[in-house]
Amino acid sequence: MFLKGCALSCWWCHNPESQAPGPELLLHPSRCIRCGACVEACGRGAARLEDDGPAADREACRDCDEFACATVCVAEARQIAGRRMTVTQVLDVAARDEPFYRDGGGVTLSGGEPMLQPDFTAGLLAALKARGIHTALDTCGHTSWEALDRIRRDVDLFLYDVKLMDEERHRRFTGVSNRRILANLRALADGGQRILLRVPVVPGINDDDENVRALAGLAAGLPGLDGVELLPYHRIGADKYVRLDRKYRLLTTDAPSRARLDAIADVLAASGVRVGRGGT
Ligand code: SF4
Ligand code: SF4
Known part of the structure; x- marks a missing residue:
């Protein structure tokens, strides 16, 4: 079972594609201290650090169960939504x-x-x-x-x-x-x-x-x-x-x-x- 705080308006709940199949990655760019730890931790090459903060290849993240990038982020600029x-x-x-x-x-x-x-x-x-x-x-x-x-x-x-x-x-x-x-x-x-x-x-x-x-x-x-x-x-x-x-x-x-x-x-x-x- 997957539980999360609802990130979606109930308006879209008819569409299974609009709902996450599991936990998802939340990004908070303003908290990022640009340490680069997330980029190193991600084994899929999906974590990026761009000019305006952390970014991720969402396609690659879809099947990720490790969320290593969020685990190493001491600034909580990357967070896991749901479990x-x-x-x-x-x-x-x-x-x-x-x-x-x-x-x-x-x-x-x-x-x-x-x-x-x-x-x-x-x-x-x-x-x-x-x-x-x-x-x-x-x-x-x-x-x-x-x-x-x-x-x-x-x-x-x-x-x-x-x-x-x-x-x-x-x-x-x-x-x-x-x-x-x-x-x-x-x-x-x-x-x-x-x-x-x-x-x-x-x-x-x-x-x-x-x-x-x-x-x-x-x-x-x-x-x-x-x-x-x-x-x-x-x-x-x-x-x-x-x-x-x-x-x-x-x-x-x-x-x-x-x-x-x-x-x-x-x-x-x-x-x-x-x-x-x-x-x-
Ligand atoms: S680990 Fe967190 S604080 Fe460090 S660069 Fe990545 S998102 Fe920013
Ligand atoms: S959620 Fe997984 S695949 Fe996506 S950036 Fe983080 S560690 Fe990499």
């Missing part, structure tokens, strides 16, 4: 907070996208449930029904992301159709799962009246829905993209205004669902 852990290791960490879970807490599997690692996710959820710990799964739903069916009895609450109701627009902005996502959502609801629908609100992409009305219709038709949570878009992750040498595609997009969020909440609430606000 590999087994189900038992994660369970041990989660169990340290067990007294708090009894007062209404629990463990949420989030990401990235936990369903990109279905075996680990299934194993961890089963282990948590066997221990009596409340579980939540934050997912974009772009996975097979077989994978969801396998884990759903071990999930107390699904935090299910839905962005765009129109299939073509969904395909344009996320790279995939929303058919499977919506079919999985309905199947989970019909199966009696507890679901909180989560909607990232991104101005100019999915905050229009047509999409909001369609979302309201979807929510109203889901049996037993806990409610809808609006997640206002933000650019908190933009700096991390730079450190990962990734292109951040929404740099000019601003957070939605409070007035627009209120208007969206009103439309959703009018369909009879409970509406809340959260953070991505």
Whole structure:
């Protein structure tokens, strides 16, 4: 299993290629003291020291498990983001907070996208449930029904992301159709799962009246829905993209205004669902 702090906006979680297959190298050029130790330590010739600081051949780094460059960097200008852990290791960490879970807490599997690692996710959820710990799964739903069916009895609450109701627009902005996502959502609801629908609100992409009305219709038709949570878009992750040498595609997009969020909440609430606000 690979764990990391999420470096990616949930907007891209449909695309496995947008997610790291393992730990990744973060670069902090301003911390570099130009000692050259990283260049010497890298056995692949991928670490470079350029005029504006440390650099790396990301293709070569993709298969690197040693991260020798980061290990020798005393200035922490090179850092490893994420680490590999087994189900038992994660369970041990989660169990340290067990007294708090009894007062209404629990463990949420989030990401990235936990369903990109279905075996680990299934194993961890089963282990948590066997221990009596409340579980939540934050997912974009772009996975097979077989994978969801396998884990759903071990999930107390699904935090299910839905962005765009129109299939073509969904395909344009996320790279995939929303058919499977919506079919999985309905199947989970019909199966009696507890679901909180989560909607990232991104101005100019999915905050229009047509999409909001369609979302309201979807929510109203889901049996037993806990409610809808609006997640206002933000650019908190933009700096991390730079450190990962990734292109951040929404740099000019601003957070939605409070007035627009209120208007969206009103439309959703009018369909009879409970509406809340959260953070991505
Ligand atoms: S080891 Fe760290 S501080 Fe030294 S040159 Fe490399 S990145 Fe800079
Ligand atoms: S992550 Fe590995 S391959 Fe990449 S620069 Fe560091 S040591 Fe070299």
